[in-house]
Amino acid sequence: MNMLLLEKEDFSAPGKAVVRGRRFERLRDFIHIAEGKELKAGVRNTDCGKAVVVRITDNEAEVAYTPLSAPPPPLPLTLIMALQRPQTFEKVLHGAVSLGVKKIHFIHTFKVEKSYWQSSRLRPENLREEITLALEQAADPVEPELFFHRRFKPFAEDELENIAAGTLRFFGDPAGTAPVPVRGTPLTLALGPEGGFTEYETETLRRHGFRGLATGERILRTEFALAALLGKLLL
Amino acid sequence: MNMLLLEKEDFSAPGKAVVRGRRFERLRDFIHIAEGKELKAGVRNTDCGKAVVVRITDNEAEVAYTPLSAPPPPLPLTLIMALQRPQTFEKVLHGAVSLGVKKIHFIHTFKVEKSYWQSSRLRPENLREEITLALEQAADPVEPELFFHRRFKPFAEDELENIAAGTLRFFGDPAGTAPVPVRGTPLTLALGPEGGFTEYETETLRRHGFRGLATGERILRTEFALAALLGKLLL
Structure with a gap:
């Protein structure tokens, strides 16, 4: 605290x-x-x-x-993240909130297990508690907004363009080659599930202007991949 | 795995x-x-x-x-890290190893509790197991070298200069202003304990050419601070 x-x-x-x-x-x-x-x-x-x-x-x-x-300024970044299994979800939420992300969209993708959506960690009171702990850690009093999208296609077709409007768009990609943008540029960053985005999902993201951002040669736990990419983009 | x-x-x-x-x-x-x-x-x-x-x-x-x-190339970075409390140590070790750090020096500093040095997590067989799990995660077969320095002053006076020879030197610092070096430059990064380095420790690091590298406006758990800084420097 x-x-x-x-x-x-x-x-x-x-x-x-x-x-x-x-x-x-x-x-x-x-x-x-x-x-x-x-x-x-x-x-x-x-x-x-x-x-x-x-x-x-x-x-x-x-x-x-x-x-x-005033509170520390929000990170100029909207995070779109495949819903992770419960223990990982908790770490990822803590990481994102303590690093200063203020808009987080959790989405369903092909490789997200349906059972993850039933986790008690997604209950409002549990989310609030996790967020509070992360804000106390970060010394930042401003809550993030969380959004949950249980179906990929309606999310991609009806909401993605609005969510990412006016931002440079990236997705975490082992083979990514996009250059790191200038600090301060508003960004949207999409991260896949443990097994990665499918080709269809990647193509959908590309069609909406997302480019692959290298995540390094090693395979990282989601919470470390998130922190490393936020550090790369914004720290 | x-x-x-x-x-x-x-x-x-x-x-x-x-x-x-x-x-x-x-x-x-x-x-x-x-x-x-x-x-x-x-x-x-x-x-x-x-x-x-x-x-x-x-x-x-x-x-x-x-x-x-061949295995993925090692990160061109030597990590010097205050010994953390046991649960955090485990996360930090996993993060450092899975991100590809191959030389890690754990050191004592003023704000490191002496009891941390008694943790069973520091036993060789437990270290080996943690490292193995992190290598399996990262898909990298090369073990890191770990070094433990139980006294700050002898470490700083007799070993630091050798350890950091030929590298650009940074320490994590909320108020840091050092610019991020060009990718590929050999680096040494020093991270303090939960309560931070003391002024004496910071001065010692500066005397050996270490410069403060900003860690952002928020206070992060050590494992997230480490991943974010490695992402900033190397990803």
């Missing part, structure tokens, strides 16, 4: 917030807060600032919050 | 290898091998090729191995 992420509901008065439950336990057991301690903090989808601990009881802490700055 | 990694001891005759235990179970249960099936394979620290399954019993498979190519 590199930032105490405050919710609007935590505030009992302007600048005065009370934290309970998981966040309180974290502050007590790992950060060993005491009255007067200053913490890096932020308010969800609002701003970054500092929180000074003013009162601690057995089950809550009250902090005085002062906004100091 | 994107490559069947064969050991020299697996060979009963030239081109004829027998696989048992974990690798056999993996081939049977996940890859559903049958006689005649062709697999991507490699021989540890030797070459890449193909293996054709010629015989399957209840507890072993015999394959005919044909070498086809």
Whole structure:
């Protein structure tokens, strides 16, 4: 937890917030807060600032919050990603959110197992928790938007063009040769499932202006491929 | 397992290898091998090729191995990394190895907890297993060399200069401003512990020619920071 992420509901008065439950336990057991301690903090989808601990009881802490700055700017990148198996999904979501991606489209492709769509990790409350942990890690209070597309063809035919409008378009491709664009260019990056995109899917992406971006000579776990490509494109 | 990694001891005759235990179970249960099936394979620290399954019993498979190519070239980068807590160490090791780093120096720094050096994950047999899994993932048969330095000062005074000889030198730094070097330049990259390098450590690195390389505006888990920086420098 590199930032105490405050919710609007935590505030009992302007600048005065009370934290309970998981966040309180974290502050007590790992950060060993005491009255007067200053913490890096932020308010969800609002701003970054500092929180000074003013009162601690057995089950809550009250902090005085002062906004100091705007949140870090979003990565200028929309991510389109084949839905991964549950454990990998969690890592990929954490990676994408902590790296600053603010628009993530999870899609079905031929090599995505249908059962992945039933995973409890996709339930709203679980998504919210994963996202919160990643925002606390990154010290960024701004939630990403997630979108889920359960059928590839309607997604590709009816939505892809809008989603990628005004951006340079890439897909992760072991044989990719597209040059890396200038930093700051708005991008859309598509990543396939563990088994890769099919030829039909790749052709569809190419028809919409996507070009293959090399992922290196080695086969990486999805979460490492994602981080390496974001580093290559944007860091 | 994107490559069947064969050991020299697996060979009963030239081109004829027998696989048992974990690798056999993996081939049977996940890859559903049958006689005649062709697999991507490699021989540890030797070459890449193909293996054709010629015989399957209840507890072993015999394959005919044909070498086809040299291993993928190593990343031109030496990694120096503060020892992480055990779970993170495992992820970082997997990431570094699967991305193709062939020289990894784990070091002690002020903010590394002494207990990390007692972790069972550092035992040779556990290191070997982790490395094997990462090589199978990456489809690269070449093991990295690992080095462990339990004291920062002797490391910095007596070894750092040799380790980094002939390379451009960087350390991960939230405030870094060093430009990204041309691809192919031999590099040394130093990454700090969760709490970062101390000022003394940073100064020591600078004195040896290391420059701060920006890690982005967000705070990343070590394994993601590593993958993003390697992507930025080398992908």
